Amino acid sequence: MHFEELLAGDGRVEPRDEMPDAYRRTLVRQIAQHAHSEIIGMQPEGNWISRAPSLRRKAILMAKVQDEAGHGLYLYAAAETLGVDRADLLDQLHGGRQKYSSIFNYPTLTWADVGAIGWLVDGAAIVNQVPLCRCSYGPYARAMVRICKEESFHQRQGFEILHTLAHGAPAQKAMAQDAVDRYWWPSLMMFGPPDDDSTHSAQSMAWGIKRFSNDDLRQRFVDMTVPQAEVLGLTLPDPEIRWNDERGHYDFGAVDFTELFEVIKGNGPCNRERMAHRVAAHEDGAWVREAAAAYSAKRAEAAA
Amino acid sequence: MNAWPLWEVFVRSRRGLSHVHVGSLHAPDAELALRNARDVYTRRQEGVSLWVVPSSSIVASDPGERDAFFDPAEDKVYRHPTFYDVPEGVEHL
Numbered sequence: 553m554h555f556e557e558l559l560a561g562d563g564r565v566e567p568r569d570e571m572p573d574a575y576r577r578t579l580v581r582q583i584a585q586h587a588h589s590e591i592i593g594m595q596p597e598g599n600w601i602s603r604a605p606s607l608r609r610k611a612i613l614m615a616k617v618q619d620e621a622g623h624g625l626y627l628y629a630a631a632e633t634l635g636v637d638r639a640d641l642l643d644q645l646h647g648g649r650q651k652y653s654s655i656f657n658y659p660t661l662t663w664a665d666v667g668a669i670g671w672l673v674d675g676a677a678i679v680n681q682v683p684l685c686r687c688s689y690g691p692y693a694r695a696m697v698r699i700c701k702e703e704s705f706h707q708r709q710g711f712e713i714l715h716t717l718a719h720g721a722p723a724q725k726a727m728a729q730d731a732v733d734r735y736w737w738p739s740l741m742m743f744g745p746p747d748d749d750s751t752h753s754a755q756s757m758a759w760g761i762k763r764f765s766n767d768d769l770r771q772r773f774v775d776m777t778v779p780q781a782e783v784l785g786l787t788l789p790d791p792e793i794r795w796n797d798e799r800g801h802y803d804f805g806a807v808d809f810t811e812l813f814e815v816i817k818g819n820g821p822c823n824r825e826r827m828a829h830r831v832a833a834h835e836d837g838a839w840v841r842e843a844a845a846a847y848s849a850k851r852a853e854a855a856a
Numbered sequence: 857m858n859a860w861p862l863w864e865v866f867v868r869s870r871r872g873l874s875h876v877h878v879g880s881l882h883a884p885d886a887e888l889a890l891r892n893a894r895d896v897y898t899r900r901q902e903g904v905s906l907w908v909v910p911s912s913s914i915v916a917s918d919p920g921e922r923d924a925f926f927d928p929a930e931d932k933v934y935r936h937p938t939f940y941d942v943p944e945g946v947e948h949l
């Protein structure tokens with residue numbers, strides 16, 4: 553079936569189908585950026601594994617960070633169905649030619665940040681990712697189905713951490729509030745620039761890669777998060793949040809997108825640290841990859 | 857004795873779904889394996905795409921080692937969302 557016909561009928565494009573070059577390039581860029589985000593995203597939370605406050609919390613956090621590594625692998629595999637090579641995508645990340653989500657350029661200063669990340673950052677990621685399960689490119693859509701299934705525990709464990717802190721001692725509650733204060737606005741930025749300034753959006757919508765606009769998804773996130781914050785007993789750092797009966801949505805204040813663009817440019821609090829850590833991990837791991845290759849070559853030789 | 861190699865057959869029932877293993881067959885080469893798979897496994901339009909893979913290329917886990925192999929996941933109940941108590945009335949979590 554022809555590409556345009558497929559899209560018109562809300563069909564799925566599969567790897568062997570013909571597709572326009574621009575569609576392929578857009579998918580590679582988006583899936584690679586998504587994969588890189590999962591991998592870099594292990595760092596802020598990984599920072600707290602050795603200092604988790606209990607064995608239970610530590611086991612949960614390890615399981616979550618391990619899931620994120622898995623998400624990166626599902627996504628690199630989906631990108632490879634488009635004819636690119638994972639090693640090459642990693643090179644592009646390490647050389648700064650491909651990006652990852654800006655949210656991971658913020659530091660995790662306290663244990664409560666791990667809670668805020670699970671609740672807000674994974675929460676926002678879920679809102680972004682659920683529609684991608686119906687993306688027009690089959691392998692990406694199927695990877696997203698797997699990922700979305702795994703995300704829900706991520707968000708719940710974060711909520712639980714904050715709920716525990718918010719109902720603990722005053723210092724614990726203050727720590728939870730501080731984490732939410734710092735992570736709220738960057739989480740709203742995860743949905744990207746406003747619709748009017750979003751360069752790729754219209755084309756991605758036409759291709760069925762994107763199903764809802766940045767602003768619609770941001771609104772959806774605010775609408776589900778405000779009542780959850782009330783249950784936590786924490787405030788969101790935006791005095792303009794209030795229910796708008798007419799719209800049937802919560803109103804909220806304007807997001808400062810100059811901050812988002814600065815972080816994308818490389819000027820966030822942790823950009824350099826995240827990249828340096830990633831590149832070092834890759835280089836320090838070279839001997840493992842070499843040893844594995846040498847071992848399998850030796851075994852093949854012995855079998856021959 | 858069958859001198860033709862064995863092939864594992866995977867069918868994609870419709871666009872958007874992944875290929876699923878449906879069975880195997882013998883064929884002398886890949887091309888005939890594909891044709892035969894079409895005739896054996898998709899006579900009633902069961903699929904829109906077929907894969908055949910030489911069975912000898914498939915590495916399987918050892919059934920005898922099953923417990924030891926899969927045990928590590930058994931005590932990690934916290935990987936499931938149902939492990940967490942969600943306060944009453946909280947939605948979309």
Ligand SMILES: [Fe+2]
Nearest residue numbers: 590619620623
């Ligand atoms: Fe993830």
Ligand SMILES: [Fe+2]
Nearest residue numbers: 620674703706
């Ligand atoms: Fe996650």
